[in-house]
Amino acid sequence: MSADRCTELLIDRAIWGLDAAEEAELARAIESGESEFDLGWERAVAVATLVLEDEPAAIVPPELVERLERDAANYFSFEFGSQRKLRAVPPAAVAPRTSNAWSRLGWFVAAAAIIVAAWLGWDRIGGDASPARARSEMLARGDAIRLDWSRGPSDRAGDPTGDVVWDAHAQAGFMRFRGLPANDPAEFQYQLWIFDGERGTSPPVDGGVFDIANATLDTVVPIDPKLLVGKAVTFAVTIERPGGVVVSEQEHIVTLAKP
Amino acid sequence: MSAPASVMRPVPAFVNDERSMTESILRDVADGKANAVRDCIRRFSGSVWSLARRFCPTQQDAEDAVQDIFLDLWKSASRYDPSAGSEIAFVMTIARRRLIDRTRRVSRAPSIQSLPEPEIVADHPTRDAVEFDEEVAKVREAMDRLRPEQREVLTMSLVQGHTHQQVAERTGMPLGTVKSHARRGLMRIRDMLGVSDPQQGDRS
Incomplete structure (x- = not known):
C-alpha cells in the first residue's frame, strides 16, 4: 500500500469512519509495517469540529x-462531595440508561447503593441495565451463543473461569470472569480479540479494553467490537x-473461548 | 460571548469550582479526584452533547452515546499527553470516534435535525474552554484560508454529521471531489496544528 x-x-x-473492508485494509497495512497508526488526523478533525461549530452549545439535560x-462515581468508586475513596466496584457497572428512579431517590441513596454494591458484588444488585442483567436477558432471548473460558498459555493468566455470550445479530x-487477576489500569489492561471466520487471514477484531477490579468477584464486561464480526470462532x-x-503481539493470552 | 437574559446554566454550580482553564483536569481525573471529574463533566459535556445530538437519531440514543463517551474518557484520561494537544481536542477525539463507531455499528447514517431544538441555549462554560484554546485559535486561522468548497464539505461532514455520499448528493459534487476537498482541507488544518505526518513526512 x-x-x-x-x-x-x-x-x-477520522472524518467519516471506514467500512469493514477499508478497516481491514488499514489493519493489514499497519500489521505489515507499511503504515503507522497515528491520531493526528483524529485530533485535527476534533479541533476543526469545534471551530466550525458556530452555535452555542445546547443545554445538557x-x-x-x-x-x-x-457512572463516574461507579467507575472511580468515590462519592461526590466527600472525596472519600470507597471500595472498588467492577468498572463495568454503569448507571441505568433510561430509568429516572435513581434521580427520584436522590444522591444519598445512590451513594449508599454504591457502598452496598461494593460489599455484595455488583452483579447481585445491579440495576435494570447492569451488564449482568443485560447478559441474562440476552441469554434468555435464545439468539446468543455461550462459550466457557479456558486458561490461556500466559503465566499471568491466573485461574480464569466464566463465559462469553455473543449475539451475532446484535x-x-x-x-463474565472470575479468577482473572485484578489489574492496575496504569500498568496494563486486558483486551478482547474476536477471531472472525469470515475475515480470512485478517487480524482479529478488537473487542475492547477492560479492567478487573477484584478477581474473587464475578465481573461482567460488555463486549465492544470495533468492527463488524461475521462469524465469531474464537474469543481471546x-x-x-x-x-x-x-494489533496485538499476543505475547500474553490469558484466556480463550471457542466451540 | 455574552449570555442571553434567559440563560440557564446547564449544570448546577459546584462547591469547588476554582480550577483555572489552564490547569489539567484530565491528569486529576486519571487520579480519580472527584472535583476534577465533576469539573470535567461540567466543562466538556456541552460540546460532547452538541456533537452527539447531530450524530444520533433520537434523544435517548444521544444520551446513551454521551454516557459511553464519558466512560471511555474516564478509562483513557491517564493517556492524555499535554504535549500532544489540548484537553478539549483529546475529549472531542474520543467523542467523535465513539460516535462514528456507534453509527456504523447500527448501520444507520447520521441523521441531522432529527432532534427537537432546545428551547433555551446557554452560553455554556465549555464554550469558554473552546474560546481560550490555543489549538482552536490555530485551526480557526487555518479555516479562514481554506477554499470555500473545502470548508463547505468539512462543515457538512464534521458539524452536520453527513456521510461522504450524503455530501455528494446535497452539493452535486462527484464523490471523489467531496473526498478530495475534505482531505486537502484537513491536511491544511493538520499542518497548521504543527502535527507531522509519519506517512508523508513534514509537508511544511
Whole structure:
C-alpha cells in the first residue's frame, strides 16, 4: 500500500469512519509495517469540529448530567462531595440508561447503593441495565451463543473461569470472569480479540479494553467490537499496555473461548 | 460571548469550582479526584452533547452515546499527553470516534435535525474552554484560508454529521471531489496544528 493510500484511509477514518473492508485494509497495512497508526488526523478533525461549530452549545439535560456523575462515581468508586475513596466496584457497572428512579431517590441513596454494591458484588444488585442483567436477558432471548473460558498459555493468566455470550445479530455480547487477576489500569489492561471466520487471514477484531477490579468477584464486561464480526470462532483475552493496542503481539493470552 | 437574559446554566454550580482553564483536569481525573471529574463533566459535556445530538437519531440514543463517551474518557484520561494537544481536542477525539463507531455499528447514517431544538441555549462554560484554546485559535486561522468548497464539505461532514455520499448528493459534487476537498482541507488544518505526518513526512 502506498503512503498516499494510507493517508487517505486515515483521513477518511477520522472524518467519516471506514467500512469493514477499508478497516481491514488499514489493519493489514499497519500489521505489515507499511503504515503507522497515528491520531493526528483524529485530533485535527476534533479541533476543526469545534471551530466550525458556530452555535452555542445546547443545554445538557440535567438527568444526563446526573447519570454521568453516577457512572463516574461507579467507575472511580468515590462519592461526590466527600472525596472519600470507597471500595472498588467492577468498572463495568454503569448507571441505568433510561430509568429516572435513581434521580427520584436522590444522591444519598445512590451513594449508599454504591457502598452496598461494593460489599455484595455488583452483579447481585445491579440495576435494570447492569451488564449482568443485560447478559441474562440476552441469554434468555435464545439468539446468543455461550462459550466457557479456558486458561490461556500466559503465566499471568491466573485461574480464569466464566463465559462469553455473543449475539451475532446484535453485534454485542458480554464476558463474565472470575479468577482473572485484578489489574492496575496504569500498568496494563486486558483486551478482547474476536477471531472472525469470515475475515480470512485478517487480524482479529478488537473487542475492547477492560479492567478487573477484584478477581474473587464475578465481573461482567460488555463486549465492544470495533468492527463488524461475521462469524465469531474464537474469543481471546490478552494483556496489553494501558489503553490497548491496534494489533496485538499476543505475547500474553490469558484466556480463550471457542466451540 | 455574552449570555442571553434567559440563560440557564446547564449544570448546577459546584462547591469547588476554582480550577483555572489552564490547569489539567484530565491528569486529576486519571487520579480519580472527584472535583476534577465533576469539573470535567461540567466543562466538556456541552460540546460532547452538541456533537452527539447531530450524530444520533433520537434523544435517548444521544444520551446513551454521551454516557459511553464519558466512560471511555474516564478509562483513557491517564493517556492524555499535554504535549500532544489540548484537553478539549483529546475529549472531542474520543467523542467523535465513539460516535462514528456507534453509527456504523447500527448501520444507520447520521441523521441531522432529527432532534427537537432546545428551547433555551446557554452560553455554556465549555464554550469558554473552546474560546481560550490555543489549538482552536490555530485551526480557526487555518479555516479562514481554506477554499470555500473545502470548508463547505468539512462543515457538512464534521458539524452536520453527513456521510461522504450524503455530501455528494446535497452539493452535486462527484464523490471523489467531496473526498478530495475534505482531505486537502484537513491536511491544511493538520499542518497548521504543527502535527507531522509519519506517512508523508513534514509537508511544511
